Amino acid sequence: xxxxxxxxxxxxxxxxxxxxxxxxxxxxxxxxxxxxxxxxxxxxxxxxxxxxxxxxxxxxxxxxxxxxxxxxxxxxxxxxxxxxxxxxxxxxxxxxxxxxxxxxxxxxxxxxxxxxxxxxxxxxxxxxxxxxxxxxxxxxxxxxxxxxxxxxxxxxxxxxxxxxxxxxxxxxxxxxxxxxxxxxxxxxxxxxxxxxxxxxxxxxxxxxxxxxxxxxxxxxxxxxxxxxxxxxxxxxxxxxxxxxxxxxxxxxxxxxxxxxxxxxxxxxxxxxxxxxxxxxxxxxxxxxxxxxxxxxxxxxxxxxxxxxxxxxxxxxxxxxxxxxxxxx
Numbered sequence: 287x288x289x290x291x292x293x294x295x296x297x298x299x300x301x302x303x304x305x306x307x308x309x310x311x312x313x314x315x316x317x318x319x320x321x322x323x324x325x326x327x328x329x330x331x332x333x334x335x336x337x338x339x340x341x342x343x344x345x346x347x348x349x350x351x352x353x354x355x356x357x358x359x360x361x362x363x364x365x366x367x368x369x370x371x372x373x374x375x376x377x378x379x380x381x382x383x384x385x386x387x388x389x390x391x392x393x394x395x396x397x398x399x400x401x402x403x404x405x406x407x408x409x410x411x412x413x414x415x416x417x418x419x420x421x422x423x424x425x426x427x428x429x430x431x432x433x434x435x436x437x438x439x440x441x442x443x444x445x446x447x448x449x450x451x452x453x454x455x456x457x458x459x460x461x462x463x464x465x466x467x468x469x470x471x472x473x474x475x476x477x478x479x480x481x482x483x484x485x486x487x488x489x490x491x492x493x494x495x496x497x498x499x500x501x502x503x504x505x506x507x508x509x510x511x512x513x514x515x516x517x518x519x520x521x522x523x524x525x526x527x528x529x530x531x532x533x534x535x536x537x538x539x540x541x542x543x544x545x546x547x548x549x550x551x552x553x554x555x556x557x558x559x560x561x562x563x564x565x566x567x568x569x570x571x572x573x574x575x576x577x578x579x580x581x582x583x584x585x586x587x588x589x590x591x592x593x594x595x596x597x598x599x600x601x602x603x604x605x606x607x608x609x610x611x612x613x614x
Contacts, residue, residue, distance in 0.1 A: 288351055289348060289349065289350055289351065290348075290349045291346050291347065291348055291349070292310070292346070292347045292349060293344065293345070293346055293347075294306075294341045294342060294343055294344060294345040294346075294347065295343070295452050295456070296343050296429060296452070296455055296456060296527055297427055297428055297429045297430050297452075297455075298341060298343070299341070299342055299343040299529070300340055300341070300342070300491055300529070301340065301341050302338060302339070302340055302341075303319075303323075303328075303330075303335060303337070303338075303339045303340070303341060303347075304316055304319060304337065306341055306347070307319050310349075311349075311352055313352075314352055319337075320337055322350060323335055323336060323337065323339075327348075327350040328347070328348060328349065328350065329347070329348040330345050330346070330347055330348075331345055331346055332346075332348070340491070370413060370415060370416050374413050374416060375416040377413070378392075378410075378413050378414075378416040378417055379416070379417070381393055381394060381395070382417070383438075383583060383585055384581075384583045386577075387443065387577075388442070388443050388444060388446075388447040388575070388576045388577050389440065389441070389442065389443060389447060389451070389575065389576065389581060390417055390425060390440075390441040390442075390443060391438060391439070391440055391441070391571075391581075391583045391585075392410070392438075392439045392441060393436070393437060393438065393439075393585040393586065394410065394431055394435075394436055394437060394438075394439045394568075395436055395588055396433075396434050396435065396436040396563055396564060396588050396590070397433065397434060397563075398410060398433065399433040400427065400430045400431055400433070400439065401427070401430065406433075410427070410439070411427055414426075414427075414441065417441070421443055421444075423443065423444050423445060425441045425442065425443055426441065426442045426443075426444075426445070426447075426448040427441060427442075428440055428441070428442050428448055428451040428452050428455065429455055429527075431568055432530065432533075432564075432566075434545075434563065434564040434566070435464075435564065435566045435567070435568060436566075436567045436568065436585075436587075436588040436591070437464070437567045437568025437569060437585045438462070438568040438569070438570060438571045438583055438584075438585045439568070440571065440573065442576070446576065447576040450574070450576035451573065451574075451576060454573050454574045455527065455573075458525070458526075459573070459574055460571065460572065460573040460574075461523065461571070461572040461573075461609075462523065462524060462568060462570070462571050462572075463521055463522070463523050463568075463569050463570045463571075463607065463609065464521070464522045464523075464524070464532055464566060464567060464568050464569060465510075465519065465520075465521055465522075465566075465567045465569045465587070465591075466519075466520050466521075466522060466532065466536065466543045466544075466565055466566045466567070467517060467518070467519060467520075467543065467544040467565035467591065467594055467595075467598075468517065468518050468519075468520050468536055468539075468541035468542065468543050468544060468565075469516075469517060469541055469542050469543075469544060469550065469553060469554060469556070470515065470516070470517070470518065470540065470541045471509065471512045471515045471517075471518045471541065472507065472509055472518070472520065472539045472540075472541050473539075473540075474509075475508070475509045476506075476507065476508040476509065476608070477506075477507060478504060478505065478506050478507070478525075479503075479504070479505045479506075479507065479535040479538050479539060480503075480504050481496045481503055481534070481535060481538050482496065482497055482498065482499070482500035482501060482502055482503055483495065483496060483497065483500045483501055483503040483528045483529075483530075483531060483534060484497035484499070484500030484501065491529070493530070493548065493549075494528065494529055494530045494531075494534050495534070496534065496538065501526075501528055502526055503526050503528045503531050503534075503535070504524075504525035504526050505522055505523065505524050505525065505526075505531060505532060505535040506522070506523040506524075506525060506609060507520055507521065507522050507523070507535075507539070508520065508521045508523075508608035508609065510600070510604070510608065511598075511600050511601075513598040513599070513600075516556075517544065517556065517598065518541065519595070519598070519600045520536075520541070521569070521608050521609070522535070522536075523609045530548075530549070532566065533546055533548070533549050533566065534549060536549070536550075537549050537550060542554040543564065543565055543566050544556060544560065544564075544565040544594070545561065545562055545563050545564040545565050545566075546564055546565075546566070559593075559597065560594055560597065561590035561591075561593065561594065563590045565590075565591055565594060567585070567587055567588065567591055568585065569584060569585060569587075570582070570583065570584040570585070570607075571583055584605070586602075587602055
């Protein structure tokens with residue numbers, strides 16, 4: 287096979303280049319990858335790159351002919367498949383709220399990362415073997431949630447399903463609704479936040495900020511209920527899918543999400559019995575099903591948010607879609 291070009295998908299945004307290659311070309315050693323980058327054979331959007339480079343959504347990666355594994359035929363200890371504990375297997379099974387031959391949908395708990403990092407060794411991507419069962423292919427991620435955000439996470443059970451679902455996300459044929467508890471109350475009961483976002487300098491992409499020349503970021507919002515204007519239950523519908531988009535746009539409304547110290551500082555925490563955990567939950571998703579039709583799944587609130595909803599008298603069983611007219 288000759289030179290190929292691969293477009294970075296939304297869920298791969300921010301990955302180190304070596305991690306991306308490890309996922310796509312598991313037999314390619316880091317040493318050989320480094321040489322391919324040094325000699326300019328691996329490029330990003332036509333430019334030379336170095337080890338440690340991070341890819342971005344939409345970027346095109348040039349991959350030269352990889353050829354046979356140069357270590358083939360050498361004596362090497364077989365790689366043992368990682369065995370997960372019964373606790374991990376039970377955790378993953380308990381997360382499943384929908385499953386068929388092509389798709390699995392999880393209700394991700396807060397505090398569990400979707401993917402690994404330099405200090406993250408336990409994450410959903412690493413535990414997907416627990417859900418493979420008799421399926422010939424290992425389940426695959428098609429999008430992400432922040433570590434502290436709970437709720438709907440869609441998993442593909444095959445490469446074909448992953449391609450279809452990724453296409454739906456990329457072409458914005460997906461409708462996601464998030465529930466959040468915010469400080470105060472937005473001035474308007476409903477509306478749209480249109481505020482471009484970019485990575486905040488010096489934070490290695492771990493924080494985002496509003497920037498005139500940033501990437502387009504649009505979020506619809508609707509105030510579902512309020513408690514004496516001190517706090518509000520707001521439904522958010524992201525039109526675009528930028529990192530930390532809802533969290534930053536909530537601060538644009540001057541109503542930071544409760545528990546979001548990263549963007550709201552001390553003003554994001556309530557005194558008393560309200561949990562200090564992030565109160566942001568991916569409540570529902572509607573997406574094209576790989577086998578045809580629409581897949582619509584709703585996820586129950588995590589315990590700390592249920593307790594807050596009960597405390598403020600909000601209806602945690604509410605099934606309404608405040609954006610239904612927009613989607614009609």
